[in-house]
Amino acid sequence: xxxxxxxxxxxxxxxxxxxxxxxxxxxxxxxxxxxxxxxxxxxxxxxxxxxxxxxxxxxxxxxxxxxxxxxxxxxxxxxxxxxxxxxxxxxxxxxxxxxxxxxxxxxxxxxxxxxxxxxxxxxxxxxxxxxxxxxxxxxxxxxxxxxxxxxxxxxxxxxxxxxxxxxxxxxxxxxxxxxxxxxxxxxxxxxxxxxxxxxxxxxxxxxxxxxxxxxxxxxxxxxxxxxxxxxxxxxxxxxxxxxxxxxxxxxxxxxxxxxxxxxxxxxxxxxxxxxxxxxxxxxxxxxxxxxxxxxxxxxxxxxxxxxxxxxxxxxxxxxxxxxxxxxxxxxxxxxxxxxxxxxxxxxxxxxxxxxxxxxxxxx
Ligand code: MRU
Numbered sequence: 001x002x003x004x005x006x007x008x009x010x011x012x013x014x015x016x017x018x019x020x021x022x023x024x025x026x027x028x029x030x031x032x033x034x035x036x037x038x039x040x041x042x043x044x045x046x047x048x049x050x051x052x053x054x055x056x057x058x059x060x061x062x063x064x065x066x067x068x069x070x071x072x073x074x075x076x077x078x079x080x081x082x083x084x085x086x087x088x089x090x091x092x093x094x095x096x097x098x099x100x101x102x103x104x105x106x107x108x109x110x111x112x113x114x115x116x117x118x119x120x121x122x123x124x125x126x127x128x129x130x131x132x133x134x135x136x137x138x139x140x141x142x143x144x145x146x147x148x149x150x151x152x153x154x155x156x157x158x159x160x161x162x163x164x165x166x167x168x169x170x171x172x173x174x175x176x177x178x179x180x181x182x183x184x185x186x187x188x189x190x191x192x193x194x195x196x197x198x199x200x201x202x203x204x205x206x207x208x209x210x211x212x213x214x215x216x217x218x219x220x221x222x223x224x225x226x227x228x229x230x231x232x233x234x235x236x237x238x239x240x241x242x243x244x245x246x247x248x249x250x251x252x253x254x255x256x257x258x259x260x261x262x263x264x265x266x267x268x269x270x271x272x273x274x275x276x277x278x279x280x281x282x283x284x285x286x287x288x289x290x291x292x293x294x295x296x297x298x299x300x301x302x303x304x305x306x307x308x309x310x311x312x313x314x315x316x317x318x319x320x321x322x323x324x325x326x327x328x329x330x331x332x333x334x335x336x337x338x339x340x341x342x343x344x345x346x347x348x349x350x351x352x353x354x355x356x357x358x359x360x361x362x363x
Pocket of ligand 1: 053
């Protein structure tokens with residue numbers, strides 16, 4: 001997507017120099033900064049400390065981290081240790097293990113002297129695949145938004161609520177939950193997005209920045225506003241992303257998603273999840289019991305980052321210093337609360353039978 005007049009992906013490779021660059025998301029929306037990451041340690045830090053974030057982008061970044069490690073040392077030991085280091089960065093998004101397994105399984109059978117170029121080629125392929133998957137999610141989600149638009153009085157906006165940032169910054173391009181929104185906006189449909197702030201990391205500010213850069217009408221709201229908006233008929237559809245979806249359709253996503261799903265059900269608002277196939281964990285059935293939920297450091301809750309009146313980025317303390325804090329980063333929305341999963345192959349019911357039918361080749 002565009003930043004100013006220039007097209008960016010969230011991660012990219014300079015073919016001439018071999019360098020890999022990312023947008024350092026810690027400073028957005030206040031400062032747009034790109035940075036080269038090169039060593040295994042830098043890739044692990046970038047994922048763990050959320051310079052990059054969002055399930056699909058975490059996966060592709062890990063693939064590049066593995067490729068860079070293999071360029072330095074293509075041995076089995078190096079591949080296995082890169083797998084361990086990168087896998088330990090964040091526990092919830094399954095795209096991380098998916099990408100690392102795919103790289104490792106592809107490289108190990110080949111002679112060491114071929115591995116570096118194969119790893120680079122596969123990392124490029126995985127990034128391009130992610131863009132295409134999300135473009136298709138956009139096409140499929142566009143149909144849902146179109147149906148809602150046709151059922152509304154002419155000229156009135158389709159109001160979409162989203163949580164966290166499942167935008168192009170969280171993937172390689174397009175985003176997952178935002179892709180149907182961008183497609184609808186590009187198709188000339190009148191859409192308006194309610195953007196949840198998404199405490200404590202405020203990923204909603206990233207979503208607002210993205211939507212604003214693309215000219216999509218939106219309103220930034222605090223996390224607790226969604227129920228009220230739904231009760232008052234101000235939300236036509238909820239579309240969120242996911243970090244891991246079980247084979248039975250339970251959806252793990254950013255903390256607070258479950259409460260939005262409960263409010264949506266109570267108010268008969270359709271609740272959709274944009275789901276790229278690499279985010280399905282075929283080994284897991286029951287989300288609440290089986291998905292590891294990342295517990296992040298308390299400093300994210302204690303302190304908020306923002307821009308002060310002098311225009312500088314700085315932190316302020318929020319709760320009393322001596323109050324204990326908790327910071328679960330994700331929650332699970334049971335399949336029964338999900339209206340449908342918007343995948344690259346079409347919209348599917350959140351059930352084991354429907355997912356297996358659609359993905360018989362992958363499951
Ligand atoms: O902690 P984050 O910012 O990595 O969490 C991101 C989310 O929860 C997104 O909604 C999810 O990864 C889907 S991204 C297309």
